[in-house]
Amino acid sequence: MRKRPAAAVRPSALAPEQGSDTVGSINAAAEFAGVRPGMRLGEALATCPGLVLVEADPAGVEQAWEEIVCALEDAGYSVESATPGVAYFETRGVERLYGGLEPALQRALGAVGSVWDARIGAAGRRFAALAAASVARPGQLLVVRDDEVDTFLAPLPLNLLPIERQRRDELEALGVRKLGQLAGLPGGAVAERLGPDGRRAWSLARGGTNARVRGRRPPAELVESLEFPEAIGNELTLRRALGVLVDTALARPERRDRFVRKVALSARLVGSSASGGGSWRRALTLREPSAEADRIRIALAPKLAELPAPVVELRLELVELTEAAGRQLELLAAGAEDRTRLREGLRQVRASTGSGSVCTVVEVAPWSRIPETRALFVPRDD
Amino acid sequence: MVAHPGDTRAVRAAGRLNEPRPARVEANFDGTPWQVNHQSVAVLREEWRVLDRWWTEEPVIRRYFEVVLETGENTVVFHDGAGGAWFTQRGA
Numbered sequence: 001m002r003k004r005p006a007a008a009v010r011p012s013a014l015a016p017e018q019g020s021d022t023v024g025s026i027n028a029a030a031e032f033a034g035v036r037p038g039m040r041l042g043e044a045l046a047t048c049p050g051l052v053l054v055e056a057d058p059a060g061v062e063q064a065w066e067e068i069v070c071a072l073e074d075a076g077y078s079v080e081s082a083t084p085g086v087a088y089f090e091t092r093g094v095e096r097l098y099g100g101l102e103p104a105l106q107r108a109l110g111a112v113g114s115v116w117d118a119r120i121g122a123a124g125r126r127f128a129a130l131a132a133a134s135v136a137r138p139g140q141l142l143v144v145r146d147d148e149v150d151t152f153l154a155p156l157p158l159n160l161l162p163i164e165r166q167r168r169d170e171l172e173a174l175g176v177r178k179l180g181q182l183a184g185l186p187g188g189a190v191a192e193r194l195g196p197d198g199r200r201a202w203s204l205a206r207g208g209t210n211a212r213v214r215g216r217r218p219p220a221e222l223v224e225s226l227e228f229p230e231a232i233g234n235e236l237t238l239r240r241a242l243g244v245l246v247d248t249a250l251a252r253p254e255r256r257d258r259f260v261r262k263v264a265l266s267a268r269l270v271g272s273s274a275s276g277g278g279s280w281r282r283a284l285t286l287r288e289p290s291a292e293a294d295r296i297r298i299a300l301a302p303k304l305a306e307l308p309a310p311v312v313e314l315r316l317e318l319v320e321l322t323e324a325a326g327r328q329l330e331l332l333a334a335g336a337e338d339r340t341r342l343r344e345g346l347r348q349v350r351a352s353t354g355s356g357s358v359c360t361v362v363e364v365a366p367w368s369r370i371p372e373t374r375a376l377f378v379p380r381d382d
Numbered sequence: 383m384v385a386h387p388g389d390t391r392a393v394r395a396a397g398r399l400n401e402p403r404p405a406r407v408e409a410n411f412d413g414t415p416w417q418v419n420h421q422s423v424a425v426l427r428e429e430w431r432v433l434d435r436w437w438t439e440e441p442v443i444r445r446y447f448e449v450v451l452e453t454g455e456n457t458v459v460f461h462d463g464a465g466g467a468w469f470t471q472r473g474a
Contacts, residue, residue: 376399
């Protein structure tokens, strides 16, 4: 929605995801018109006939969120990213640097920037901090002292708890509408009535645990992407393109001898433009870290069948790489000498003729009756 | 476009192989070429038509000719039914 300023002033909602018929997040204008997140599409359009549906852009969200987390890390915070939009961090280590808790939080708000409506909640416990951030206004800092947690949480509504709607409805039917009311119930009775989820909700309503924030490890950030001259919808063609991406990503010198543990495949979909549109992303953790192109290809290829529209750009991210230690490798790989010579020859060609001068020809649609769509050439700089 | 080698993100723009190239073709009244790029056609070896993507806004309507020029060069030209221009193409 941020990429389409026109949609921001008109009632807009995130279009339903594939296989769902309910709208996602909405803007203030849509809320004013009576639309609610999670409303059925038909009902939302009947409520607000001028509702603008905006395609979800998960890859864009991921990228924007990554930039925010990086900005916080650059400001000195060790950040634990919960979901896009929610991050936990501790200020203990930087309070002396910035001159206290509030200056440190102001610094964090400044790091996120004014483009986003950032809100910060600070408390000794995670859930209390999250609740504080949820009720804070955009750009506001809300600090809840340890002795104020119970009184702060007590009047807040149950929808702050990460529980199923059915459980929440069940609690409301019992007359429990506020966190304070839930916290006042005996824990054993809540667990008996609502099961483990209810017990967890009860624990959160009392402030939750004070588990330490575990800062994330920096992502591997090895990304290869391929832009197509025209939108590609054929799965076989996309599989071939994926094969090229896997090969080039694995051949990148930054990977060195490390193995791939987690990969992500994303795509920019047809009809999307720089000003807004759809994207698609799937992440996958390999059962065993691997540097074998075939294994990674086989693991990712079935995901291509889930693409909802033709693709104009395909991206492969090696999200997490492991160290080489502990893996038994071949002493002498077959054909290694030939490959080394070939690589050296190509390196010399590139050095004399410039980047992009060495290309691989990839057959993408050999069955096509239109000759120029049968194969693509992809620059190789590895 | 290829990213800076120090960058961990690389965007590679794939190009099409065997893209059609504009050609100067003189044709007979029946549409068969008699001159390609200022060289006379010695033999017209084969002719075929390609009609594809008719369901899109950019249909492909081509009449292909495989010809041997007077110089002995073997080449393939086509007349684009949608745009009206002539092209040479490898790999056809």
